[in-house]
Amino acid sequence: MLSGYDTGGYWCELQGHSHHALPACIELERRLDGFSIAELKKRSNAATREFMTLGVTFTVYSNRDQIDRILPFDVIPRVIPGVEWERLEAGVIQRVAAMNAFLGDIYGKQRALKDGIIPAELVLGNANYRKEMQDLPVPHGTYIHVCGTDIVRGKDGKFRVLEDNGRTPSGVSYVVENRHLMQRAFPDLVHDLPIRPVSNYGQKLAEALSQIAPAGVDDPQIVLLSPGAYNSAYFEHIFLAREMGVPLVEGRDLTVEKDRVFMKTVGGLAPVHVIYRRLNDDFLDPEVFRPDSMLGVAGLMRAYRKGNVALANAVGTGVADDKAVYAYIPRLIRYYLSEEPIIDNVETHICREPEGLKFTLDRMESLVVKPVGESGGYGVVIGPRVSKRELAEARELLTANPANYISQPMIELSVSPTLCGRAIEPRHVDLRPFTVTGKSSWVLPGGLTRVALRKGSLIVNSSQGGGSKDTWILG
Helix, strand or coil: CCCCCCCCCCCECCCECCCCCCHHHHHHHHHHCCCCHHHHHHHHHHHHHHHHHHCCEEECCCCCCCCEEECCEEEEEEEEEHHHHHHHHHHHHHHHHHHHHHHHHHCCCCHHHHCCCCCHHHHHCCCCCCHHHCCCCCHHHCCCCEEEEEEEECCCCCEEEEEEECCCCCCHHHHHHHHHHHHHHCHHHHCCCCECCCCCHHHHHHHHHHCCCCCCCCCCCEEEECCCCCCCCHHHHHHHHHHHCCCEECHHHEEEECCEEEEEECCEEEECCEEEECCCHHHCCCCCCCCCCCCCCCCHHHHHHCCCCEEECCCCHHHCCCCCHHHHHHHHHHHHHCCCCCCEECCCEECCCHHHHHHHHHCHHHEEEEECCCCCCCCCEEHHHCCHHHHHHHHHHHHHCHHHEEEEECCCCCEEEEEECCEEEEEEEEEECEEEECCCEEECCCCEEEECCCCCCCCCCHHHCCEEEEEEEEC
């Protein structure tokens, strides 16, 4: 199966830098050898049809001809040995702990700002900083209840954090659905291997959300608040509500009376105690944020401030996953936790700082330049891969608004064997583990492996044509 496979000199998730399977992957490679390309292709096509039947889709706003798409699924799984995973798991938990401590601080005494650990203007002038959260305590000090941490592995085989997603991270539904699909389509590949399970995510999330219910509520009513069917992650909203066994609601389904939140039901108003919200701060409450929002609930922040309802993630978490603040996370880990970071950051230059701007402008041809306020890979300029005209346009944007940009070296992302047409070829991948935090943190074993399906591309985002793989934590 992999006799002609060439990693191209990149770190391979199956073979490392050798031409043989890594110890944890030997059995997978042996089983793959039992398949022909035609059989893999046949089962891959069946998997695609099943995703369509199940409605496992995401929405691309910019494509008018094909609004709903299936996330392309590659049938060759990515393997992470258990020992390696345990270090990753500890690293992302440490990171989430530091970000929660940071949020508690900046919305409290602001010690880190006074001590010069992070520039005050970077925090207090951040578009995602919410003054409405000042001096508002949250249960267990947890602001980020669900976090997706984007991790890449470089040519040296070392994992590094690329960015944090602490507002409304998406993608966990594909982790679970990919596994279920592999079990149905490839029982002969999966059978009897010590793969850590992922099917209990909904249960773990519901448990964590129950832990943040208002005091005195023993059996809280949890709901998932969605912007509605036109949101890119609407499938995931349905999936998570179903997995948790809670109602999926939109803003029009809720109301606030006497600073308490209620859900409209055929039997009358029913109290709501915890809201897993999947819409941004701006749209949550038209009384406080955007007055033109038709997606949120008027009075929600009043109920929140009174402690009558809990929100996950908390309001104002976006300041912690800002791409510029990201550069300071290792420093914040040392400051709040008195620990060394378990997983390093990718080297990052902050263009709002004069030296970072000069460094970036002097080396744009070799750097990746990112706008701090974008997501989904939009606005990212990969210096070595763009034309001179595109580079000049990026330079102009950067010079006009340097505070909106960071730059990083181009990481030669690891590759994973991927079924491409009628051959197995290397394609670049990243990893997004999901951490759930209530009283304590738990990490779904595996996370979402995204794969750049276009040959040579480093952009793995689904909105940019990327796909996904099942991620196996073995042992």
